[in-house]
Amino acid sequence: MNRREFLTRGAGTVAAAATLGEFAFAASPQEHSRPVRLGIAGLGNRGTHLLRLALGIPGVYVKAVCDLSEDNLKRASGIVQKAQGSEPALYAKAPNDYGAMVKRDDIDAVLIATPTKWHCPMAIEAMKAGKHVGSEVPAGFQLQELWDLVKTKEATGRRYMLLENYLYMRHIMTVWNMVRAGVLGEPYYAECGYLHDCRFMLFKKDGSLDWWGDWAANNFGSDYPTHAMGPVSKWMGLNEGDRMEYCTSMMTAPRVLHEYAVRKYGADSPQGKITWALGEFVSTQIRTVNGRVIRLDYDVNSPRPAVLPYMIQGTKGLYDSRHGVYIEHVSQGEKWEDLRKYREQYDHACWKRDAQKAEKAGHGGGDYFAVRDFVEMVRQDREPWIDVYDAASWSVLYWCSRESIANRSRTVDIPDFTDGRWKDQNWRKDSHRPA
Template sequence: MDKQFNRRDFLTTGAALAGSLMLPKAFAATRQKVRLGMIGTGMRGQVLLQELLRRDDVEVAALCDIEPVMLGRALKQVEKFNKPKPKTYGEDRDTQAYKRMLDAGGLDGVIIATPWEWHAPMAIAAMQAKIAVGCEVVAGITLQDHWDVLNTQLKSRTPYMLLENVCFRRDVMAVLQMVRAGVFGELVHLQGGYQHDLRAVKFNSGDPAKPYGGGVEYGAKGWSEAHWRTEHSVQRNGELYPSHGIGPCAMYTNINRGNRFTRINAFATKARGLHDYVVKQGGANHPSAKTTFKLGDVVTTTLACENGETILLQHDTSLPRPYSLGFRVQGTDGLWMDVNHSIHIEGKSKPHQWDDFQVWQDKYEHPLWKKYAKTAEGAGHGGMDFFVIHAFVEALKAEAPMPIDIYDAVTWSAITPLSEQSIAQNFQTLDFPDFTAGQWKSRKPIFAFDDRY
């Protein structure tokens, strides 16, 4: 009944909003400066805060975190940049302190960089307060969360952007230019994922000065992400972090803008990596060695698209491996793979041989990188964090559509609960919800990310 109600509610509000999601012809800033708050000033929050503080068109007016150590570090960042001290919330460790920040008013937008389970309720509260949301890359935990976030945005018409930084990676954006230029021909198959050894993120010693590794504590005894993120590996089995991989793939295939996901299934391996890590680092008698982890070491998710493409995602965070997002873009004329930084284009490359991608990247360098590469130097994740914050701030100033909007946010993020459902149902293939209620047929691509962003 809840799902049916949400869909009816969505249909009545969606049509009225459809026109406002088109990129306007005029893109001039209506505001020269925006007042932003930040909920969550932990390790990720501090990286994003630095990008806000670097900007003259942003006033960081409020900070909220229930961990005094992290809030103190954030204030030191503000002081380092010689910016006015923002009002702070959460020193009393009240988990509802963010509501007081929102109720105080005076904010144009808020950045949410908290543990995943808080993203949906915080975003909903902000949108209800008419405060624009830039949310880190999990929109919700359950499928119902995603409908609730979507419906709140459609009712309130408050801007919402998923802060997926990989969409702004230099090679990813060059490939976008190539896709738009038809270099790969007609797209057929794509791959991506989150393949990142996170064992030293999920466990540490509990020392605030050493957030990564150094022990095998988690939960109440852990610090930073080990305090909350590891529990998701204990309780859940699915594609827990899809947006890094699916974001660029969705851009390339125009998901929600002339294309859509239609079907999804997921498979999970056995879970061995985290337990083995605990035993090797802390010994078989350590309390953490008694934990049973539900998350499969490698989770493989497959998506079918309306226009005939398939997309494969892999979540691989519990085993020893170098970092890779495993991108592959393959069409009728060739393919690109980021693992070997290589490309093969029929008629351009020698038969059955790879070419180095750098020549092609230079040729198809995206206008954003041409314009802002120097400015982005020193920003987090190789400059990507500058670009994702820049996109949010510029769209907010201009009152323009967010380049990664509410439909993108819930579609990409809903892969997680759907993959969990598929695995729990013996790897069943499921229908993928159409969050746009058919509007994907008429919505136009805005993923050009031209130099206005």
């Protein structure tokens, strides 16, 4: 994916969203058997994109939408009206209105695409009201709220899926199949990162801080870890036979954001005087119980072309998204091979089937499969592939990295949200996996 594609797909912008027809999903017999009725919270860039994708699935009805912005609600209402011929109920005075929306008895599940600080409180409220949840990434920021999320899911028995779309990209799933087939041997080291200049998201048009900028002004750490960690976690089988045990993190002192704000608004402007908390580069090293190591990099502020590096090293060879594949005794002359050489054999079945439709949906096709699997979770009332334990253990890396950085990079224990169940490789064998 080149930078232009990354930025249009990566931001999941409304502008990038295609027409509904392009998102139309193939209907399986099951899909018509049981309607899925949704409420959606947060109809900004991402929520509007998810709305369009959900409406493209046969049997999905959007009954209600909730947002603080009347304009965004109006836009969403128009999209729903056009697609299903009836307007959704509108909830405009969130967060109190959100509580009213999730109590409706004509919705089965809620999709949450509000700013991240709302994800946990909203997911918890929805599950307590008996609704399943699909949450945008990350699942939350704070240790306690992530525990509350897991405990509420367990107490209510509702389904919860993190909409980690990067996991479904074609190259990621090809490598997942290769790892499961043993092509790389036993994986023991991985590198991953989210390196994407997102400075354009810091300020609103009127110059005030947007939620993303407000976060960077007041918080530091690896606060957007799931796009990077999701693929590595599934490749390594984390939470199924191994788990992340502890980590240590370092961050460069903030430089670029100040320069950026001064350049844009002037040294004497309120923006030019902000003392930013988030440094440019955050590097986190994670050790697992079984002695494996993961390097998680994060940088959303440096001037640089976007890249999503993924690398997994096993006892027989490795995949590195920047170079390709190398398998000892197979690859000729210590040379990298193109991953596409392995695609014929290891392409995932869902990509073989739905590549054409997925490619139009955004994020290298990941959005298509994430939304489809969320709908299937609700329709089948079944545990998803990316469950609350994955969601909490990947998202808590923000809190862990912050704790480490604040204390001269001391090691921080990563909580075990599974309460020891990770020791059994098969404890999630009944959950829905992409097929």
